[in-house]
Amino acid sequence: MSDATDNDQTRVGLDRQIDRLEGRRASREEARAAGDLRSQKIRSSAEKLLTRTTSGAIYAIVTLACVFAGPLTTTLLVTAEAWLCCSEFFRICRMGGRMPNDALGLAAALLFPAAAYFHGLVACALLVLLLLVACSCWYVFTPRANIADVSVTAFGPLYTSLAFASLILIRKVDPGLTGALVTLGVMFSIWANDVFAYLVGSAVGSHKLAPRISPNKSVEGFVGGLVGTVLVWVLLALFVIENLDIPLAVLFGLVVGAISVFGDLFESRLKRGVGVKDSGNILPGHGGLLDRSDSMLFGGTTALFLLFLGGLL
Numbered sequence: 001m002s003d004a005t006d007n008d009q010t011r012v013g014l015d016r017q018i019d020r021l022e023g024r025r026a027s028r029e030e031a032r033a034a035g036d037l038r039s040q041k042i043r044s045s046a047e048k049l050l051t052r053t054t055s056g057a058i059y060a061i062v063t064l065a066c067v068f069a070g071p072l073t074t075t076l077l078v079t080a081e082a083w084l085c086c087s088e089f090f091r092i093c094r095m096g097g098r099m100p101n102d103a104l105g106l107a108a109a110l111l112f113p114a115a116a117y118f119h120g121l122v123a124c125a126l127l128v129l130l131l132l133v134a135c136s137c138w139y140v141f142t143p144r145a146n147i148a149d150v151s152v153t154a155f156g157p158l159y160t161s162l163a164f165a166s167l168i169l170i171r172k173v174d175p176g177l178t179g180a181l182v183t184l185g186v187m188f189s190i191w192a193n194d195v196f197a198y199l200v201g202s203a204v205g206s207h208k209l210a211p212r213i214s215p216n217k218s219v220e221g222f223v224g225g226l227v228g229t230v231l232v233w234v235l236l237a238l239f240v241i242e243n244l245d246i247p248l249a250v251l252f253g254l255v256v257g258a259i260s261v262f263g264d265l266f267e268s269r270l271k272r273g274v275g276v277k278d279s280g281n282i283l284p285g286h287g288g289l290l291d292r293s294d295s296m297l298f299g300g301t302t303a304l305f306l307l308f309l310g311g312l313l
Helices: 002-034 038-069 071-095 102-141 147-171 177-204 219-239 246-274 289-309
Strands: 208-210 214-218
Touching: 038 071, 038 177, 071 102, 071 147, 071 246, 071 289, 102 147, 147 177, 147 289, 177 214, 177 219, 177 246, 177 289, 208 219, 214 219, 214 246, 219 246, 246 289
Parallel strands: none
Antiparallel strands: 208 214
């Protein structure tokens, strides 16, 4: 009798253990299906980091190779990037209910870098006029077109391609090593702004810079980004640009850094207006090319005019 009782108790204990194991397994299955397991999160983070790092490294290597190779390869790279950025901009516009004329806008996006390479600012100014005339003709002779569609058609290539052409104008001043270093210095100063802003903002950021547009940006990160930009410009003054003194380099760094941030915020506002996170998916882990170039468009153009007005180009 005692043995039977012991067997019953053992069986009950085993059944309870089995029920607990099955319940735990069931809860883990739910978590696994939702992707909430710790191992899944670690693996997902590692995969995203690897993807982001790989695509970023490829982008950086291609950029370095083209800029060092000379003005022509820089122009070819900028032409491809400008066309893609303009295409992504038009995609965002269409999501917002606008109907840009892709043929006009994308054609202009291809022509602005070529104009900058062959004939400089004068050709770019002439192309701006031709673009405005072409958009006006389209508006006059196309009943379905409205002024908003015309506006985004003209603005798209101006915002992306004409602004991107500033890097070509900087690079072509000196086809040799110095020109490459100045161009890359301008680009690195803007990239440094992003990196320093992220590091400082992640560590001590507490005051939101523009919470309705970009909730992750902080005032502390903004200041950190300016420091990063200034550091690169000081290095340019010390080792690359002979006639650039330190105070002027600091001023250039502050102006380029601040305006490049507004370039980032401008593109963030565009995306938030249509409810998308990325402008595209051409760069795995980074989003669209416009996402990676928004700061460069404003910052590069600013650097061009500062160097020109400072008598350094």
